[in-house]
Amino acid sequence: MEKKNTWETYDAKHIKKLEKLCLEYREFLDHGKTERECVDAIVNLAEQAGYRELESVIKSGESLRQGDRVYSVWMNKSIVLFQIGKQPMCQGMNVLGAHIDSPRLDVKQNPLYEEGGFAYLDTHYYGGVKKYQWVTIPLAIHGVVVKTDGSTVEIAVGEDEEDPVFFVSDLLIHLAQEQLEKKAAKVIEGEALDIIIGNKPLILEKKKKDKEEGEEKDGHSVGKDAVKKGILAILKEQYGFEEADFLSAELEVVPAGKAREAGFDRSMILAYGQDDRVCAFTSLKAMLDTKETDRTLCCILVDKEEVGSVGATGMQSHFFENAVAEVMNLTGEYSELNVRRCLSHSCMLSSDVSSAFDPSYASSFDKKNVAYLGGGMVFNKFTGSRGKSGSNDANAEYIAHIRDIFERKNINFQTAELGKVDLGGGGTIAYILALYGMNVIDSGVAVLNMHAPWEATSKADVYETYRGYRAFAEGASL
Numbered sequence: 001m002e003k004k005n006t007w008e009t010y011d012a013k014h015i016k017k018l019e020k021l022c023l024e025y026r027e028f029l030d031h032g033k034t035e036r037e038c039v040d041a042i043v044n045l046a047e048q049a050g051y052r053e054l055e056s057v058i059k060s061g062e063s064l065r066q067g068d069r070v071y072s073v074w075m076n077k078s079i080v081l082f083q084i085g086k087q088p089m090c091q092g093m094n095v096l097g098a099h100i101d102s103p104r105l106d107v108k109q110n111p112l113y114e115e116g117g118f119a120y121l122d123t124h125y126y127g128g129v130k131k132y133q134w135v136t137i138p139l140a141i142h143g144v145v146v147k148t149d150g151s152t153v154e155i156a157v158g159e160d161e162e163d164p165v166f167f168v169s170d171l172l173i174h175l176a177q178e179q180l181e182k183k184a185a186k187v188i189e190g191e192a193l194d195i196i197i198g199n200k201p202l203i204l205e206k207k208k209k210d211k212e213e214g215e216e217k218d219g220h221s222v223g224k225d226a227v228k229k230g231i232l233a234i235l236k237e238q239y240g241f242e243e244a245d246f247l248s249a250e251l252e253v254v255p256a257g258k259a260r261e262a263g264f265d266r267s268m269i270l271a272y273g274q275d276d277r278v279c280a281f282t283s284l285k286a287m288l289d290t291k292e293t294d295r296t297l298c299c300i301l302v303d304k305e306e307v308g309s310v311g312a313t314g315m316q317s318h319f320f321e322n323a324v325a326e327v328m329n330l331t332g333e334y335s336e337l338n339v340r341r342c343l344s345h346s347c348m349l350s351s352d353v354s355s356a357f358d359p360s361y362a363s364s365f366d367k368k369n370v371a372y373l374g375g376g377m378v379f380n381k382f383t384g385s386r387g388k389s390g391s392n393d394a395n396a397e398y399i400a401h402i403r404d405i406f407e408r409k410n411i412n413f414q415t416a417e418l419g420k421v422d423l424g425g426g427g428t429i430a431y432i433l434a435l436y437g438m439n440v441i442d443s444g445v446a447v448l449n450m451h452a453p454w455e456a457t458s459k460a461d462v463y464e465t466y467r468g469y470r471a472f473a474e475g476a477s478l
C-alpha cells in the first residue's frame with residue numbers, strides 16, 4: 001500500500017495549529033520529567049479546562065451530570081479523567097490511555113558514598129535502557145524526599161542554566177582497549193551507572209589566635225569522606241534533608257535540558273521521555289478539547305508501564321476500576337453489573353510509542369509493516385514478538401470501525417509492528433484493559449531512537465495523533 005507523507009496533506013491553517021500544539025507539547029515535556037511532575041502538569045491543564053477533583057465532588061455530596069468533568073489522582077503518579085456523556089455510562093465509554101513513566105536512573109535507598117575523591121549517588125536503572133547511552137551526558141535530578149514528619153522536599157536540579165548538572169563517567173579512549181572488546185550490553189555495567197555529584201572536601205573554618213597578626217582563619221579538612229560530608233552539608237543547608245532521608249526518597253536521574261526542535265526544517269522534536277509522554281499529552285489535549293459527546297470520555301495516564309504495569313500506580317492496579325465505580329455512583333447508575341457493562345462496552349485507544357523505521361538499521365525492520373516518521377498516527381494490531389506472545393490482538397471488526405472514523409475525518413494513519421517478527425515486541429497497557437472484554441487497540445506515535453536519553457518524533461505525527469484521538473473520542477461507538 002502506498003504511504004503518504006503527512007506534511008504533504010497540510011495547508012497553512014493546519015501548520016499553524018500544528019506549531020501551536022507542538023510548542024505546548026515541548027513545554028509539557030519540560031515541566032514533566034517524572035511521572036509525579038507529569039501528574040502536576042496534567043492537573044493544572046485539566047483544572048484550567050474546568051475539571052474538578054473527583055474526591056472533592058464525592059465529599060460535597062453533589063451528583064454528576066452530562067458535560068461534567070472530573071479527575072482522580074492516584075498516589076501522585078497516575079491520573080484518570082472523565083467527561084460525562086449523554087448516554088448512560090453502562091453503554092460504554094471512549095477511553096484514551098497512555099503511560100507517563102519513562103526509562104531513567106533511580107537513586108537507591110542508601111546511595112551516597114565517596115570513592116577516589118568523588119561523591120557518588122548509587123543508582124538502579126528503571127525500564128529498558130542501553131546503559132552505554134547514559135555516560136558522559138549532563139544529567140538532572142528530579143523527585144521528592146519525604147521526611148518522617150510528613151513534609152516533602154521537591155527536588156529539580158540541573159534544568160536551569162544556572163543549575164549544576166551531574167554525570168556518569170566513562171573510561172578514556174586511550175585506556176579502553178579491553179573495555180571495547182566487551183559486548184555492548186556489558187561495556188557499561190548497571191553498577192557502574194553511579195552519578196558523580198561532587199569533588200570538593202568539606203573545609204571547616206576554625207578561628208585561631210595569632211599573637212602578632214591578630215585573629216586569623218585557618219582551614220581544616222574534616223578527614224575521612226570529606227567530599228561526602230561536603231555534599232551532606234549542602235543538602236542540609238539548601239534542601240533541608242539529611243542522609244537518612246534518602247531512605248524515603250524517590251529521586252530520578254534524567255537527561256538535563258529542554259525539548260528541542262530538530263532539523264534545519266524544524267520538522268522533528270528531540271527530547272527525553274517522549275515514550276510515552278507524546279501519547280499522554282496528545283490524549284490529554286484531545287480529551288480537554290472535546291465537548292458534548294454521546295459517550296462518556298475517559299483518559300487514563302498511568303505509571304509503571306516500563307516495568308510491567310505492576311504496583312498500586314500501574315495499570316494492573318484497581319484504581320481505574322474504582323474510579324469508574326465512584327463516577328457511576330455519582331451519575332446514579334452504580335451497581336456491580338453496571339460497572340462491568342460500562343467497562344466491557346467501552347472502546348479504547350491504548351497508546352504507546354512505536355519504533356520508527358531507521359534507515360541506518362534497515363535490516364531490523366519489515367519495511368512494509370513498520371511506522372515511518374511523518375507517516376501519521378500509528379496502529380499496532382498486535383505488539384508481541386515470536387508468535388505474538390503476550391500481545392493484545394485487536395479484532396478486525398474494531399479496526400474496521402476505527403478505519404471508518406479516521407477515513408471520514410481524513411486522519412493520516414499507518415499500521416505497523418514493532419520490528420521483524422523474531423526481533424520485535426514490547427508490552428503496553430492494552431492487554432490489561434482488554435481483560436474487561438472491551439475493544440482495545442494499540443496506537444500511538446512513531447519514535448526514532450526509542451528509549452534513548454534523547455528520542456525523536458515528527459511534529460506532523462504529534463499533530464495527526466491529536467487529531468486522531470479527537471476523531472475517536474467523538475466518533476467511536478461499537
Ligand SMILES: [Zn+2]
Nearest residue numbers: 275276352353
Ligand atoms: Zn512506552
